[in-house]
Every structure is written in structure tokens, then in C-alpha cells.
Amino acid sequence: MQTIQLQIEDKNIETFLTILNNLKTNLIKNLTISNATTENLTKKYQNSPQFTKDKIYFQSCLDDINNNKSKLLKENEYQTQITDFEEKLKSKYADN
Numbered sequence: 001m002q003t004i005q006l007q008i009e010d011k012n013i014e015t016f017l018t019i020l021n022n023l024k025t026n027l028i029k030n031l032t033i034s035n036a037t038t039e040n041l042t043k044k045y046q047n048s049p050q051f052t053k054d055k056i057y058f059q060s061c062l063d064d065i066n067n068n069k070s071k072l073l074k075e076n077e078y079q080t081q082i083t084d085f086e087e088k089l090k091s092k093y094a095d096n
Contacts, residue, residue, distance in 0.1 A: 001029065010037050013037075013038070013041070017033075
């Protein structure tokens with residue numbers, strides 16, 4: 001296993017984290033971000049109106065799961081459904 005250290009400009013950290021989050025599952029074994037700026041960004045987000053909106057949204061999702069209004073899929077069920085969905089899209093738009 002290899003370890004890589006990167007320095008990312010503050011203005012690019014969100015883009016970089018988005019890229020990392022979109023990588024294949026289990027590709028990265030451990031991701032640690034250590035920087036006072038990151039802590040400041042976290043605190044800034046937690047005090048933002050967006051955080052409040054996100055918190056309400058995710059609480060609503062959890063409530064729906066707990067009240068059986070929504071179903072929380074197991075990983076293999078999710079993968080199967082996504083694979084089927086992608087195949088249907090490929091078939092539907094194959095001639096385009």
C-alpha cells in the first residue's frame with residue numbers, strides 16, 4: 001500500500017473532495033484531511049443556512065425510512081437496481 005500527501009489550494013478543496021468521493025468504492029483505504037482551514041470550513045458550513053436545510057432533509061429521509069415510507073436498500077440491492085437502470089438507459093438511447 002502507498003501513501004500520498006497532497007497540498008490543495010483552499011479554493012480547490014471542494015472540487016478535489018468531490019473527485020475523491022466519486023472514485024470507486026474501496027479504492028482509497030483511508031482519507032484524512034488535516035488542516036485548520038478544513039476545520040474552519042466545517043464550522044462555517046455547520047453555521048450556514050445550507051447546513052440547516054441539509055439537516056432537515058436528511059432527518060426527513062431517516063423519518064421516512066423509520067416509518068416505512070421509504071426503503072433503505074442494502075448495497076447489493078442498490079448495485080443491482082443501478083446496473084439495471086444503466087442498462088435500460090443504454091438500450092433506450094443506443095441509437096442516438
